[in-house]
Amino acid sequence: xxxxxxxxxxxxxxxxxxxxxxxxxxxxxxxxxxxxxxxxxxxxxxxxxxxxxxxxxxxxxxxxxxxxxxxxxxxxxxxxxxxxxxxxxxxxxxxxxxxxxxxxxxxxxxxxxxxxxxxxxxxxxxxxxxxxxxxxxxxxxxxxxxxxxxxxxxxxxxxxxxxxxxxxxxxxxxxxxxxxxxxxxxxxxxxxxxxxxxxxxx
Numbered sequence: 001x002x003x004x005x006x007x008x009x010x011x012x013x014x015x016x017x018x019x020x021x022x023x024x025x026x027x028x029x030x031x032x033x034x035x036x037x038x039x040x041x042x043x044x045x046x047x048x049x050x051x052x053x054x055x056x057x058x059x060x061x062x063x064x065x066x067x068x069x070x071x072x073x074x075x076x077x078x079x080x081x082x083x084x085x086x087x088x089x090x091x092x093x094x095x096x097x098x099x100x101x102x103x104x105x106x107x108x109x110x111x112x113x114x115x116x117x118x119x120x121x122x123x124x125x126x127x128x129x130x131x132x133x134x135x136x137x138x139x140x141x142x143x144x145x146x147x148x149x150x151x152x153x154x155x156x157x158x159x160x161x162x163x164x165x166x167x168x169x170x171x172x173x174x175x176x177x178x179x180x181x182x183x184x185x186x187x188x189x190x191x192x193x194x195x196x197x198x199x200x201x202x
Contacts, residue, residue: 027122027129030180036118037111038187040103043194046201047096049104056105061086062098066105069193070113076189080196087200096201103197110190114183121179124172131169138162 028034040049056062065086069079083102090098142158145151 025122027125029121029125029128029176032180032184034118036115038107038114038190040107043191044103044107044198045194046103046198047100049100049107052101053104053108056101056108059098059101062101062105065102066109069106070109076192076196079193083193083196083200087197092202099197099201103194106190106193106197110186110193114186117179117183117186121176121183124176124179128169128172131165135162135165135169138165 024034056066065082068074068082074082086102087095087099138158138161142155142162145155145158
């Protein structure tokens with residue numbers, strides 16, 4: 001591997017795709033601002049969920065539907081049918097309360113899923129940053145070895161190691177745009193579910 005190419009790549013690595021907004025953590029690589037938790041007020045037009053956030057787990061039909069709606073393989077079209085069927089079978093006196101609990105459950109599971117995805121992205125970014133530092137240190141060592149009469153063999157072995165590091169880095173870098181979209185998709189689905197549930201309120 002060419003040392004100049006390695007140098008250019010390392011400079012790129014150090015400021016790479018994690019150049020997010022200034023207020024974002026240094027281990028957040030996505031263009032989207034880091035929002036750890038989606039608030040109910042952002043997506044929900046129904047009754048407040050304050051004080052009832054955990055009650056949904058105590059109502060078996062609600063908990064079962066929350067679990068189903070959280071599955072990726074359930075399309076939004078099917079989810080809306082499930083919500084319609086659920087709402088249609090509720091007694092009028094309990095309808096708004098149970099639909100609010102349904103939303104509370106959907107909100108909690110979506111936030112849990114987003115938190116897992118965000119944690120994974122930040123972990124990967126820290127690994128990338130560590131790898132960039134290793135490459136930078138390796139470049140310094142190659143330059144030092146080049147000054148030694150018998151350092152070429154060690155330098156060649158180190159170049160091979162850095163070459164492998166670049167391949168790993170590049171593979172991870174290619175995956176970042178897709179990974180950054182995943183929390184967004186969870187949030188978009190949450191918004192669609194929230195609207196579908198709110199539409200069935202009396």
